Amino acid sequence: MTGSRTLTLALLLTCSHSAFAQQPPRPNETPRAVTLSLTEYNRLIDLASRPPQGALVAPVAAVLASANLRVRVERDTARGVFAIAGDALRPGVSRVSLLSGATLIDANAGGRPLPLIADGNAHTALIPGPGPFSLSLEWGAPLQFKPGRASFVLPVPQAGTARATFDLPGDQADVHLSSGLITGKSILDGRTIIEATLDPGSSTEVWWSMRDSAPTAAARELRALADVMTLITIGDSDVRMVALIDVSVVQGELRTAAVRLPAGYEVTGISGSSLETSEPVDGGLILTVGNPAARSHQFLVSLERPHDGGSFSVDTGFVSVRDVQRERGEVAIEGVGTLELTVDERDPMHRIDVRELNQALQSLARLPVLTAFRYQRSAGPAPALALEVKRFADAGVLAAIADRAVATTLVTSEGRALTEVVLTVQNRAQPFLKVTLPPGASMVSVDVAGQPAKPVQGTDGIRVPLLRPGFRPTGSYQVSFVYLHAGTPFAKKGDIEMTLPKMDLPVGIVQWELFAPERYSMRTIGGNVMDVKVLERLASSTSTASSNGVAGGVVGSLPAAPPPPRGAGFGFSAQRPGRISVTGVDGPARLLTGRVVDESGAVLPGVTIEVATMAGLRTVITDLNGAFAVSDVLPGPVTVTATLPGFSPARSSFNADERTRRLDISLPVGGLTETMSVTVVGETPLVDVQRAVATPPSQNVVDLQRKATGVLPVRIDVPRAGTSHQFIKPLVVDQETVVRLRYKRR
Numbered sequence: 001m002t003g004s005r006t007l008t009l010a011l012l013l014t015c016s017h018s019a020f021a022q023q024p025p026r027p028n029e030t031p032r033a034v035t036l037s038l039t040e041y042n043r044l045i046d047l048a049s050r051p052p053q054g055a056l057v058a059p060v061a062a063v064l065a066s067a068n069l070r071v072r073v074e075r076d077t078a079r080g081v082f083a084i085a086g087d088a089l090r091p092g093v094s095r096v097s098l099l100s101g102a103t104l105i106d107a108n109a110g111g112r113p114l115p116l117i118a119d120g121n122a123h124t125a126l127i128p129g130p131g132p133f134s135l136s137l138e139w140g141a142p143l144q145f146k147p148g149r150a151s152f153v154l155p156v157p158q159a160g161t162a163r164a165t166f167d168l169p170g171d172q173a174d175v176h177l178s179s180g181l182i183t184g185k186s187i188l189d190g191r192t193i194i195e196a197t198l199d200p201g202s203s204t205e206v207w208w209s210m211r212d213s214a215p216t217a218a219a220r221e222l223r224a225l226a227d228v229m230t231l232i233t234i235g236d237s238d239v240r241m242v243a244l245i246d247v248s249v250v251q252g253e254l255r256t257a258a259v260r261l262p263a264g265y266e267v268t269g270i271s272g273s274s275l276e277t278s279e280p281v282d283g284g285l286i287l288t289v290g291n292p293a294a295r296s297h298q299f300l301v302s303l304e305r306p307h308d309g310g311s312f313s314v315d316t317g318f319v320s321v322r323d324v325q326r327e328r329g330e331v332a333i334e335g336v337g338t339l340e341l342t343v344d345e346r347d348p349m350h351r352i353d354v355r356e357l358n359q360a361l362q363s364l365a366r367l368p369v370l371t372a373f374r375y376q377r378s379a380g381p382a383p384a385l386a387l388e389v390k391r392f393a394d395a396g397v398l399a400a401i402a403d404r405a406v407a408t409t410l411v412t413s414e415g416r417a418l419t420e421v422v423l424t425v426q427n428r429a430q431p432f433l434k435v436t437l438p439p440g441a442s443m444v445s446v447d448v449a450g451q452p453a454k455p456v457q458g459t460d461g462i463r464v465p466l467l468r469p470g471f472r473p474t475g476s477y478q479v480s481f482v483y484l485h486a487g488t489p490f491a492k493k494g495d496i497e498m499t500l501p502k503m504d505l506p507v508g509i510v511q512w513e514l515f516a517p518e519r520y521s522m523r524t525i526g527g528n529v530m531d532v533k534v535l536e537r538l539a540s541s542t543s544t545a546s547s548n549g550v551a552g553g554v555v556g557s558l559p560a561a562p563p564p565p566r567g568a569g570f571g572f573s574a575q576r577p578g579r580i581s582v583t584g585v586d587g588p589a590r591l592l593t594g595r596v597v598d599e600s601g602a603v604l605p606g607v608t609i610e611v612a613t614m615a616g617l618r619t620v621i622t623d624l625n626g627a628f629a630v631s632d633v634l635p636g637p638v639t640v641t642a643t644l645p646g647f648s649p650a651r652s653s654f655n656a657d658e659r660t661r662r663l664d665i666s667l668p669v670g671g672l673t674e675t676m677s678v679t680v681v682g683e684t685p686l687v688d689v690q691r692a693v694a695t696p697p698s699q700n701v702v703d704l705q706r707k708a709t710g711v712l713p714v715r716i717d718v719p720r721a722g723t724s725h726q727f728i729k730p731l732v733v734d735q736e737t738v739v740r741l742r743y744k745r746r
Contacts, residue, residue: 061094062127063087064159067200071154072167073143076293078152079105082137084159088129096125098137101203102155106138142290151207158201166194168208178205222252226321227328229361234335234389238306241265242364243319245299250325253292257299259285260382262317265303272299284322311390318383327377330358334367337391341370344386348375400430400466400505403476403600405732407500407512408700410708410718413519415487417498418444418716420704422480423507425466432456432463433479434504438736441485441501444712449477461502482704482712490520493744497527500737507732508598508669512739515701518721520743527739529727532624535606580640580652580665590656592630594663596622596642603627604644604667605728612639613656624728633661642667646731669731697724 036044064086071080088094100122107114107125114135115126127133144151156162168175172192175182179202184195198204229244247257261267261284270278274297276290289297301319321327332354335341345351354369362369375383402423409419425433435455437443446453446464456463464481487496498514512529516522524531596607603626611618614636622628635657642650647667654661701724708718729737 058089061088061090062096062129062133063089064096064157065161067157067159067162069154069156069162069164069198070167071164071206073152073169076143076145076291077140078143078154079138079140080154082135082139082157084135084137084157085132086127086135086159087132088127090129093126093128096127098123098125098135098157099139099155101153103140104137105140107135109133109135149207149209151205154198154204154206156198156200156202156204160200162198162200164196164198166192166196166206168192168194172208174209176207180204222254222323223250224248224254224321224324225250225326226324228319228321228330229358229364230318230329230331231361231364232316232331232333232387233367234333234339234341234387236336237309238304239314239316241303241305241316241319243301243303244360244364245301245319245321247297247299247321247324249295249297254289254294254297255292257287257289257297258322259287259299259301260320260322261285261301261303262319264316265305267301268304269302270299272297275299309391313386313388315384315386320377320382329375329377329383330361331373331375331383331385332357332361332365332369333371333387334365334369335389336367339392340390342388342390343371343373344388345373346384346386347381348377349373349383349385350375398506400425400427400433402426402479402503402505402507403509403598404602405503405507405510406700407510407737408698408704409498409512409514410701410704410716411487411498411514411516412717412719413490413517414717415489415496416716417485417487418482418704418708418712418718419485419500420480420482420700420707421500422478423503424476425479425505426476427466427468429468430466430505431468433466434458434461434463435481436461436502437483438485438499438501440487441483444482444484446479446481448479455481482707484716490517490743490745493742495525495740495742497738497740502734502736503732504734506669506734508600508602508730509604510729510732510737512727512729512737513698513700514725514727514739514741515697515719516722516725516743517719518723519746520723521746522723522725522741522743524725524727525740525742527727528735529729529737529739530606532726532728535621535624535728580642580650580663590631590633590635590658591660592633592638592640592656592663593660594628594665596626596628596644596665596667598647599666599668604647604730606730607642607644607665607667610641610643612641613637644730697722 064084066085068083069080070083071078082099084098086096088096095117098116102121102123104116104123107116109125109127110133114137117124117126125135139155141152141154144153154164156164164180166175169191171187171190172194175185175192175194177196177198180196180198182194182196184193186193192208225248227246227248229246231242233240233242241262245257245259247254258281263283267280267285270285270287272287274289274291274294275287277288279286279288285301287299303319305314307314318329318331320329330352331349333341333343343351350373352372352374354372356374357369357372373385377383402425404424406422407419409417411417423433435443443455443462446455448465449467453465455465464479466479467477483501490496500510500512510529524534592611594609596604596609598604603622603624605622605624605626607622607626607628609620609622609628609630611620611630611633613634615634618630620628620630633656636655637653638656639651639653640663642665644667647669650665650667652663705718705720708716725741727739
C-alpha cells in the first residue's frame with residue numbers, strides 16, 4: 001500500500017512538472033490527479049517505445065469496379081463495347097488483367113489508345129496510378145451455328161459487377177445464358193433487346209433458337225473456283241510436295257472444303273488463315289473454315305513420300321479440291337543434288353517455261369526449278385506425272401581459291417628474312433585462311449581487302465579471316481600478310497633453303513621474288529620452283545634447237561598488282577579440256593603466234609606448246625607473258641597441243657596457209673585428284689647468276705622496303721642494294737614452296 005501511494009505521488013509530481021514546463025498555469029485551473037495501476041503504466045511504456053509504422057500499401061495494384069457490356073449481333077458475327085471503370089491503388093504503372101480468350105478490335109482510355117500486353121490468350125492493360133480510370137474495349141466474335149440454334153461466347157471481365165445488353169435480330173423468345181441472370185427483355189424495331197447480369201471473370205455462352213425468326217431465305221448454291229500451286233522437291237531419300245490452295249467463292253458460303261490427296265503420300269502439315277479444323281477422311285481431308293462469309297480462302301498442305309534413294313521412278317498425282325466449278329494448277333519440280341529428270345507428260349499437263357510460273361509458287365522454291373507444268377482439270381482423268389530420276393554423285397568443289405600469290409622476300413646478311421605474300425582470293429564459303437609459317441617465323445601484319453585484320457593463333461597454324469559472299473567486297477579481293485623469319489647468319493659461302501608458308505587453299509600460280517644483299521652471289525641448286533632466268537634460257541634454247549621456233553615476249557619483273565578477278569565459279573573438273581581459238585591476222589607469212597592464259601585471264605608461263613606439221617614436231621615454251629611464236633609453218637594440216645602440269649591440256653587442229661595465225665589458248669585448272677598426283681621435281685639446271693646481268697628489284701621490293709622502314713612494328717635492317725632472284729610455281733595445293741640456293745661472298 002505504501003508502494004502504491006509512493007507511485008501515485010511520483011506520477012502526480014511528474015505530470016505536474018510536465019504540464020508546468022509546457023505551458024504556464026492558469027489561475028482558475030484546479031490541479032487534478034490521475035491514478036494508474038502498474039500494469040497500465042507498463043503498457044503505456046511499451047506503446048511509447050514501439051517504432052512508428054510506415055505508410056500502408058494497397059494489397060493489389062488496381063481493382064475493376066464495374067463492367068457494362070453492349071453486344072449487337074449481325075449476320076454471322078457478334079460485336080460489342082465493354083465500358084470498364086476501376087481504380088489504380090498504387091503509384092506508378094500497374095498491370096490490370098482485363099479479358100481472357102477474347103478478340104479485341106480496339107481499346108482506349110479516355111479517348112487515348114490503351115497500351116495492352118498479350119500474354120497467351122489473356123490481355124493485360126498498363127494503367128498509371130493512383131486514381132480512377134475508365135476503359136472502352138471493342139470486342140468481336142463469330143457466331144456458332146448448330147441445327148436449330150445460334151450462339152456465341154462472351155468473355156466477362158473480373159469486375160465487381162458485370163451487366164450486359166444483347167441486341168439480337170428478330171423476335172427471339174428463347175434466349176439462354178450459360179451463367180448469369182436475364183433481368184429484362186423487350187422488342188424494338190424487329191429486334192430483341194435482352195438485359196442481363198453476368199458472373200464476373202467467367203466466359204458466358206449466349207444462345208437462342210432460330211425458329212422464332214422470320215422465314216429465312218433459301219441457302220444459295222455454293223459455287224467456287226480453285227487454283228492449286230504445287231511444288232515437288234526431290235530429296236535424297238524422299239519426295240516432298242507442298243500445295244498452295246486458293247479457293248475463290250463466287251456464290252454462297254463456304255463452310256467446309258473437301259480436298260483430295262494423291263496416293264502414297266503422308267500429310268505432314270496443314271495451315272491457313274481461315275482454317276478452323278481439319279479432319280482426315282478416306283483419301284483426303286475435310287477443311288472447316290472459321291469465316292464462311294469470306295470470299296477467298298487459302299490453305300497450305302504439305303506431304304511427303306519416301307523412296308529408295310539414288311535413281312528411281314515414281315508416278316505422282318496432285319492435291320485437288322472437290323466440288324468446285326473450275327480448278328487450275330501449276331506444278332514446279334526442283335531437286336537436291338545433281339540429277340537428271342525425265343518426265344512423261346500426260347493430259348491435261350502441258351509443259352511451260354519456268355519463268356512463267358506464278359510468283360507465289362516461285363517464292364516457295366528454295367532450289368533451281370528443273371521443269372514446270374500447267375493444267376486445267378475437267379471431267380477427264382486427274383492430273384498426274386511419271387517421273388524418272390537419275391542421280392549423279394556430287395563433284396567436289398572448292399570453298400575458296402587464290403588466282404595467284406605474289407611473294408616478296410628481303411634477306412639480310414644476318415640471315416633474317418622479311419616476306420610479304422599478296423593473294424588474290426575468290427571465296428564462297430571458307431571463313432578462314434590457315435597459314436602454316438616456316439619454323440621460327442612470326443606473323444607481323446595482316447590486311448584483308450585493304451583493311452587491317454587480326455589473325456588467330458591455333459594449334460595447327462595461324463588463321464586469317466576471309467570475307468564471304470554477302471559481305472564487302474563481292475568479287476575477288478586481296479589478302480596480304482607479312483612475316484619475319486630469323487634464319488642463320490651468312491658465312492663466307494654455303495647453302496640456304498628459303499620456304500614460303502603452306503596455305504590451305506589452291507593457288508593458281510606463285511610468283512616469288514627474293515632480294516639478296518649485294519655482296520653475295522647466289523645460284524639455284526634445288527627446290528620445287530622454276531627460276532625465271534632458267535625458264536627464259538630454256539625457251540630460247542628450245543627455240544634455237546628447232547631452227548625455226550622463236551620464243552616471243554620479253555622477260556620482265558613480277559607484276560605488283562594481281563590480274564582482274566575471275567568471273568567463273570570454283571568447281572574444278574578434270575574432264576574439262578582447254579580451249580584454243582584460231583584466227584588469221586596480218587603479219588609475216590607462215591608465222592604462228594599466240595598467248596596462253598588460265599580461266600581468269602592470268603598469263604601462264606612455262607606452258608609446253610607442241611606444233612605437229614607435215615615437216616615434223618616442233619616444241620616451244622611460253623615466256624613470262626604467256627606468249628610464244630613459231631615461224632615457217634608449212635601450209636597444210638597443223639595440230640597444236642598445250643600442256644602444263646596441274647592444268648587440263650588443250651588441243652586444236654586446223655589447216656595452215658600463207659597467212660599469220662594467232663592462237664588464243666585457255667587452260668582450266670585440272671581436277672583435284674589430278675592436282676594432288678602432280679609432283680614437281682626440281683631438276684632446274686645450275687646457272688651461274690654471277691655471270692649473268694643482275695636483275696634490278698621490282699616495285700614490290702621497293703614497297704616492302706618502305707613498309708619495313710616506317711609502317712611495320714618490327715625493326716629490321718633491310719638491304720638497300722642487292723640482286724633480285726625471281727621464281728614461279730604453278731598450281732600450289734596445300735604444300736610449301738621451297739628453293740635451295742648456294743651463295744658465295746663476292
